[in-house]
Amino acid sequence: MATADIQTNVRIPRELKERLEAAAAADGRSLSSEFTVRLTFAYEAEAMLKKAHAEIDALLVMSKELRAMVDEARTDAMKARTAQALAEANAMALERDLQQLRTTQAAEAQDARQGLYVLLDSHGYPLSWAEIHEYLAAMKRIGGLSPADMHVQIVTPDMESSSKRAKEAVALAKRLRAEGKSRPIPKLS
Template identity: 30%
Template sequence: MLDPEVRITLRLPQSLRDKLQDASLRGKRSMNGEIVERIDYTFERLEAQLDHVRTTTATRLADELQARRVQLSEAHDEIKRLSAQLDMRDAERATLQAELQDIRERYEERRYQVVDVRALQAEMERNRHILYVLLDADGQPISWPEIMAHLGEIVRNSVGAIDKIEAIVFDAEKASSDERMENWIKLREHYRSLRASGQSKLIDDGD
């Protein structure tokens, strides 16, 4: 169906009319045909430009949208990675707290053990069997071998275990080595003979 035509009155500058006339002659068209062609071309060109802008804009927006999607995906992956690290650190923190609690419990247990050991040591110190010995040489020469012989015989005749001996010797005069050795030999033989006869004891009830 043909597009119906309408008549309009158009006023133009003389210079523009001359240009249209020259163009119509070159294009072998009437003045009216030249004007219609040029107006129609303007609209087509504008539509083409608009289509180009639409296409370019749509392409640019699509590229930007894809870039945003990629960035969003990367951000999502980063969030997952950080969440995993956070979960791992929470697990490590829980493990460290459990280890710390275990260390505290062991410390408290050992502290009480130390207290128990100290209490036991104090109790043992209080219950130690200490033998206090006073040796009176009565003016006779005495030597360390003789002292040890006396103490050994006292220990052998004691009732119960002896943990410590504290001995004090009075009137221990100086004597020659030969004399101290002779006295020690006599003392040792004396105790041996008493033990052999069953007469060795700390206190003689009859004397």
């Protein structure tokens, strides 16, 4: 029977040959069989080592990708925490501004309630503008109010103004505007 094996001569160091002979004797093989087993094992081990290196390289790539994903997630988390902190700071600032606005509005409402509303009526006849000016000047001295800050209501029996009062009101408005103490007042008819 013919075998497919080929015979070849190989030069190896003496110490290696002695080690191969001892291993062959221990395993119950011939020197040729031991040499074939050991050489086959070396090639298989080399192929397994190459495969292991390829798997390690693939794992390293995956590890880098995972590390990048973790870093991105950390960055996103830090951005989210920063955005949340900013939103909370903005909410606190808005709440503070709203509270200041409420306080200001409450103070203005209180001022409006405490404002000086004068009903000028003399037994069914309006006071003269000279008397009205006298009252306004007294209120300014006592209360520290300017005519532009005062809310004055003049009531006549028929709730209408006379043409003389209308002219005097226009003159008063012009004078106050010239002094910078009043906004434009609409003409009275």
